[in-house]
Amino acid sequence: MKVAIIDDEPYSREEMKHLLSEYPWVEIVGEASSAETAMELILTQDPQVLFLDIEMPGMSGVDLAEALQKMKQKPEIVFATAYPDYALKAFRVEAVDYLVKPFDEEQLSQTMDRLKKLLLTDLGEQKDTKKMGKLSVQDEDKIIFIEPGNILYIFREERETYICTEKKKYTCKLPIKELEAKLATHPFFRVHKSYLVQLPYVEELIPWGNGVYQLKVHGVKEKIPVSRNYVKELRERLEL
Template structure:
């Protein structure tokens, strides 16, 4: 999407705010514009920072999250609300206040990723994809350093437990960025998902050969290993390769 998602984090516990800010900070589309430690402070910070989204704790002293959400509904331009709590029993009530999601503590990265994707869809105009310009380089963080990778040098990317491994023509990178997010950022280029855990640059594909049970294998230029293609992706892949 074109502009960053402006996020306000609201929680009366300092540790919980820091944890959520850290997790949200891994998404390039997210900009944390502020934080609040109470319901009253959340109202003030919303007026001050005009966030697109508020991640809102439910259980807070004095003014709880539900009361904050009810107050926000009266705003002329109210932000999207995502409730965050350790108590699942508040879920039904939360959606009465037009919350777009409800995430539980301790935070699950996969659930948080789905929440961010939902927010991106809600905030992206229908024609935004048409005006998106191709990326110059892929920026990734490795051990606190930022590396800028030329997409044309990326051979393939795969997910290994909690990290994504980027294989290029000259070196390998290990990053925490989810594969789905990398796929989205590389959308303007010739990358294709061949498996739920693999994303390959089609410009490096030299041969597609049948394997077994309807699956195929890809032979990659400059690499000894063969990459397996799930049969769920093979029809679309053959179309992309003009086979």
């Protein structure tokens, strides 16, 4: 999902970028400090979503949203502002949501769920990916090929990616994001920015306090962390 952040306050832009970094399916294609400069960004980068402040020097965020209504393929709008008084105007321009600073992570998570349903199909359908054969991994001094169905989970640590099967742990040069795309036709799920798990091997979801969970995976002693942003969708994918 291509996202642009429009806000005249650099700190607010940095905070939003940090919060959105928790969502691996989000790509931030640009940012702007005014509605006027945002127009050029929108025309050149074609973002699907704008996180848009309202009170900015010159043209306001609501004015920009109204101007965008004339576009054939306009981006979805999420207002992100310090002022709660503009909510009615925001929804008159068909905003998806209205976030008030300081941003609440749970509310943002709900917003992202809404955007995902609006703009993204199932990952396997979205990417025109042919079902892959085997995955090449490094095993000491040679390259071997393993069946994706044999992978329990994948994790990233200190610039190395590890592919874990029931029998052995292998290294791979690809980052997790690329592996997630390659494995899109298999039932893998990103549970943390550093972990990708094959769902049929999940045995338990264990509360770990403050909205954080851990996973018990078949044949693995170590528990796998689950970021709070992924818990809701993970439960939906696991439950009947």
